[in-house]
Amino acid sequence: MSRTLIRNGLVITASDELATDVLIEDETVVALAGPSISQGWTADTVIDATGKYVIPGGVDAHTHMELPFGGTFASDTFETGTRAAAWGGTTTIVDFAVQSMGGSLREGLDAWHAKADGQCAVDYAFHMIMADVNEGSLKEMETLVGEGITSFKLFMAYPGVFYSDDGKILRALQKGAETGGLIMMHAENGIAIDVLVEQALARGNTDPRYHGVVRHALLEAEATSRAIKLAQVAGAPIYIVHLSAIEALAELTRARDEGVNAFAETCPQYLYLSTDDLARPGFEGAKYVCSTPLRPSEHQAALWRGLRTDDLSVVSTDHCPFCFKDQKELGVGDFSKIPNGLPGVENRMDLLHQAVLDGHIGRRRWIEIACATPARMFGLYPRKGTIAPGADADVVIYDPTAQQVISAETHHMNVDYSCYEGRIVTGRAETVLSRGRVVVDKGAYLGAPGHGRFLRRDTCQYLR
Numbered sequence: 001m002s003r004t005l006i007r008n009g010l011v012i013t014a015s016d017e018l019a020t021d022v023l024i025e026d027e028t029v030v031a032l033a034g035p036s037i038s039q040g041w042t043a044d045t046v047i048d049a050t051g052k053y054v055i056p057g058g059v060d061a062h063t064h065m066e067l068p069f070g071g072t073f074a075s076d077t078f079e080t081g082t083r084a085a086a087w088g089g090t091t092t093i094v095d096f097a098v099q100s101m102g103g104s105l106r107e108g109l110d111a112w113h114a115k116a117d118g119q120c121a122v123d124y125a126f127h128m129i130m131a132d133v134n135e136g137s138l139k140e141m142e143t144l145v146g147e148g149i150t151s152f153k154l155f156m157a158y159p160g161v162f163y164s165d166d167g168k169i170l171r172a173l174q175k176g177a178e179t180g181g182l183i184m185m186h187a188e189n190g191i192a193i194d195v196l197v198e199q200a201l202a203r204g205n206t207d208p209r210y211h212g213v214v215r216h217a218l219l220e221a222e223a224t225s226r227a228i229k230l231a232q233v234a235g236a237p238i239y240i241v242h243l244s245a246i247e248a249l250a251e252l253t254r255a256r257d258e259g260v261n262a263f264a265e266t267c268p269q270y271l272y273l274s275t276d277d278l279a280r281p282g283f284e285g286a287k288y289v290c291s292t293p294l295r296p297s298e299h300q301a302a303l304w305r306g307l308r309t310d311d312l313s314v315v316s317t318d319h320c321p322f323c324f325k326d327q328k329e330l331g332v333g334d335f336s337k338i339p340n341g342l343p344g345v346e347n348r349m350d351l352l353h354q355a356v357l358d359g360h361i362g363r364r365r366w367i368e369i370a371c372a373t374p375a376r377m378f379g380l381y382p383r384k385g386t387i388a389p390g391a392d393a394d395v396v397i398y399d400p401t402a403q404q405v406i407s408a409e410t411h412h413m414n415v416d417y418s419c420y421e422g423r424i425v426t427g428r429a430e431t432v433l434s435r436g437r438v439v440v441d442k443g444a445y446l447g448a449p450g451h452g453r454f455l456r457r458d459t460c461q462y463l464r
């Protein structure tokens with residue numbers, strides 16, 4: 001048995017800030033105690049965390065490694081993407097296995113296991129994207145929930161690719177209510193968006209910034225409202241992914257105020273980037289094409305407020321990187337052909353720590369939205385998302401004073417640009433432990449592909 005002792009740090013969880021030492025045996029946290037007790041502890045490895053925070057490893061509940069999209073694949077593999085996650089202090093990802101049209105959920109899940117198993121630097125789990133809701137796939141939901149795939153993403157956007165009509169959505173929600181599976185919704189009215197895309201292109205409006213124009217905020221709000229109402233009809237909870245618009249947040253807030261079990265995440269890009277980035281000169285704006293799209297900067301204050309009031313419960317990255325060269329460039333002359341998605345798995349913990357320094361959120365709320373709540377929402381708590389006896393020893397020694405300049409030159413994601421190029425943030429993961437193993441230490445990578453294990457998840461812990 002190996003014992004690791006983390007001394008002299010400030011342990012921050014979603015509920016507490018305690019000057020306490022942490023004892024780890026093999027892969028598990030076994031005790032927290034102040035010096036009067038911990039001085040009696042012996043360990044093979046002692047980590048001095050004086051002046052540092054000791055926080056749970058980040059839980060990023062929305063990533064897309066190797067996602068096929070728009071004729072190409074997201075550029076991070078499970079190996080490169082989870083390594084980058086570890087560098088950024090994230091020790092659990094929940095990625096999306098994809099059902100193909102005409103295929104079964106099982107085939108999609110097997111394909112994602114084949115990509116991820118033996119490759120990951122940190123622990124990983126899967127949601128399932130349902131691209132083809134039918135009798136067979138609805139039946140499969142129950143089996144998958146039993147196997148730890150307890151959430152299913154549906155799309156109100158992308159007709160002909162991932163899109164489900166309201167009838168299919170209602171059926172999936174009903175099955176979710178029956179089985180405990182949580183339906184996650186990409187809430188944009190894709191039928192209306194496609195009309196606006198066609199009209200924009202016919203007018204010669206082909207630049208990346210039109211991606212933001214046609215994906216109108218009201219079409220996000222309308223879909224958010226419709227999704228929530230369909231969930232109410234089905235008697236099911238719902239989780240809205242990548243919420244970006246004030247108008248959509250208003251729909252969510254109204255429903256929550258009425259007591260509906262509607263949850264939502266937003267992403268760092270909506271908190272820090274805007275349509276000004278989409279409108280960068282030349283084709284540069286393509287780097288910022290994602291869906292839902294970036295909004296005018298006025299939306300940011302509302303999203304921060306939503307995070308403070310808990311109308312927004314989680315910050316995930318929706319990490320879905322495409323290189324500018326050759327991948328984003330597929331959309332030169334036609335914004336609708338730019339692959340949708342941004343890189344970010346490495347930057348989330350630091351951008352949210354910067355939000356603490358900027359006064360948007362408190363320190364415990366930082367841990368709540370980035371670690372504890374995603375773990376609870378997706379059935380991983382308290383194994384993940386906290387530091388407590390019995391939890392996996394996914395622990396980050398975080399230096400709250402280290403300054404860094406975010407750049408593609410220095411990041412570890414397999415993508416040739418950073419959305420945050422040149423941005424200075426204060427705070428950095430100094431040492432990262434994944435199930436007791438040091439995977440990053442003071443600028444050195446010590447992890448390995450295959451260390452990360454597949455996590456069978458429980459059902460959403462807000463509903464039990």
Ligand code: URP
Pocket residue numbers: 064186242289290291292318320340341342
């Ligand atoms: O632009 C995005 N968000 N790409 C990834 C797929 C999705 O809809 O989450």
Ligand code: ZN
Pocket residue numbers: 186241242291292
């Ligand atoms: Zn989506």
Ligand code: ZN
Pocket residue numbers: 062063064318320
């Ligand atoms: Zn996504």
